Structures are given as C-alpha cells and as structure tokens.
Amino acid sequence: MKISFTLNGQELAADVPASLRLVDFLRDRLKIHSLHPSCYSGECGNCAVLLNGELAYSCMIPVFAAQGTSIHTYEGIQLSEEYEDIIKGLRDENAFPCSYCLPSKIVIIQSILKSSPDPSTQDIFEVFAGTHCPCTNFHNLARGIIRAAFYRREHVNG
C-alpha cells in the first residue's frame, strides 16, 4: 500500500506492506538509527517518536497509520533550537542519559515540554513510567526537565 507523510519536515511517499511496524520502516528503510526498539510491546520507550506532535511508540503503530501524519524523531529535534534547552537543562542537573536511550528520552522530553510549559514532577514521572532504561536517576531527570522548561520559557519570552 502507498502512504505519504512528513518526516522531520520533509514530505515522503512510500509503498509498504500493511503488517510492517512503523519502527521497522523508519529504521530499515529510512535509516532513522536513533530508534532502538528492544521490547516491541510499548514498554521500553526506546522507539519514541512524535506523531502529529504527540508522543507515540513506533513499535506499536502499523506503518499505514502514518498516512497523512507528521512524524518527528530525534534527528529532527536535534536540528531545532529547542534541543539546546533540553541538553542544557539535563547537564545542569547531572541527568544525562546513556547514549542508547538518549534519543528516545529527548523525544519524550520534547513531548512533555510541548504539552506543558511548566511540567510538574508528577507529570514527568507519569510519562517516564513508559520507559525502562535505568541509566539515569529519575529525580535528577525530573529536575533536569524542569530546568529545561525554565530555559525554554526564557527562550520564548526573550
């Protein structure tokens, strides 16, 4: 089946089999190597993407569901100005994740900051309940995200 969608701002079209998972399509066909699927059941969070601006795990989505959507991955976020706020916030609080889960955590943090400019620790913990990598202390991570949100607000307000 033929699908068309936007990936990191670039319009794309492809012919895909219906049973393919979005994560496999992105990794194998489009070479998005920031996705590191390991559980294939929506538990580890290492395949997180933003689908129409909302957080989604690409291992749980059939590729045809991407029809007409806008997908953002770590590669896209990395090129935006917003990326710097996140990195700065995490560094300040000594909450830098390992290189394996960093891309997915950045995507998740971006989704948190998009949905709430001033997220609470509880909001952050709730979203990170869907991740497994124990590399980072979650309290430090929450503080890092709150700090990143502060930088983002400063950035927006000039």
Place this chain on the structure above:
Amino acid sequence: MAREYKAGDKFDLSDIVIYIRNIPELQRISRTERYFEIGAGVPLNRILKVGQHVLPKIFTQSLINIAHPAIRNRATLGGNLCHHPRRLNTYGPLTILDARVELRRLGKSRWIQIPRLFNKTGESALQNGEILSRIRIPFVDWNMQFFQKLGDPFQKPKSSLTFCALSDIKKGELTDFRIAISFIGKAVLRDRELETLITGQKIPLNDKSRAEARTVFRNSLMQLPGEVTLFQKQRSLRLLQWYLSALHEPSSELFF
C-alpha cells in the same frame, strides 16, 4: 525489506485492512445536558483532556489506569471496549454508569447497553459489517465513587481484578448502589441481587445487613466461571466488605 522477527513480533494482520481511525465521525466528542458522547476512535488522552472535569470520576480514573501517556495517545475507547479478553478498565465503570454504545452499519444503527456488547460465552454483539461508532455516558450525580484496579493483569492474570462501585446517599439513606467487578477473560460480575438488597438501607449499614450482603455476594462469586481463581474471589469479597464498612454520607462528592 523488513527484518524478520520471532513469533509475535510482527503485526498479525489479514491481507485486507480497513483503517478507520481517520473517519471524522469516530473522532467526535459532544456533550448535551443529559449525556456525554464519545466517538469510538477518540484517543484516551483526548477524552481525559476534554472531559476530566465533566465525566464521572470513576470513568476518568479507569482511563488514567490504562498504561502510560504514550499508549493513551494512541489507544481508543472503542478499542478498549471491543478487546473482550481484557475488560479490566473501562468496561466495569461504563456498565454501572448505564452507558450505551452505538453499533452502526451502512444505512442502519442500533444502540445497546454495554453489558450486551458480549454474551456470557464472550461472543460479540457486532454483526457482519457493523462497527462500534459511539459511546454515550449519561450524567447522573453520584456522591460516592470508587475504582480500584488490583494487580498487574499482564504479569499476574490469576490475581488481578478491577473493582468499581457507585453509591448515592441522601439524608443518611442509600438511594442507589451499583457494583461491578471484572477479571481477565470473559468474567464481569454485576450483582443486581446485592444492589437491590443494599439500596434503600440506612447508612452506616448494620452488622446484619453487611452479613446478608456478604452471603449474597459470595453466592454470586461462586457462580463465576472456573477461570476466576479462589484468590480473586476472596479479594473481591474483602473489597466489598471494606467498601460497605466505608459507606457514609459525604459532605461533598467523594471519590476514592
């Protein structure tokens, strides 16, 4: 070419797939004075965003208990209701809230009560060519609402259960009382005999009433199919006992 994975790693889809998520009608949420109507394709997080302060708390709590936000951004209410082997979250609350669902086919539609969506053997009421299109939740004031999901249904299916109850207490009298318990598999228990017995009684319930309620409820539990374990039945009975002892007239709407 896609990578090959071990069994269970690929989506098990038939050759023809009809993708209904983008149908605008299934994505609508509307509200009248009497009810809240939700399209079957509305993601759970959107229901929470739109209706958190309007919908009955017992229902919103059942949604919050489903997985984590990334899943709730994609999972839909229609999907949760139609996945009958795991009726652990919204099914029970919607049953006791007297919610109805619309089953629609080309040129025809019919509304049925949630408990009629599946029969006792687990067969769906959906006929060939029908889809679940809307869920209608009536607004009724309940001054005590309780929702509790126990255990992890994925890791421990033989011990997990969902217990939900609604009570309306006015001038020290229980004017309405509803209870539903659901387990992994086909079993959902709504004990109308118990509801009839308890409704109309003075609060707090005396020892005799509680003992009668316990006996009635135990009999209903014993009639459940064999897939419900003794441990689950004991858990349900204890939860009921606790709930009945906790009944009191709240000064304002109470959810716990």
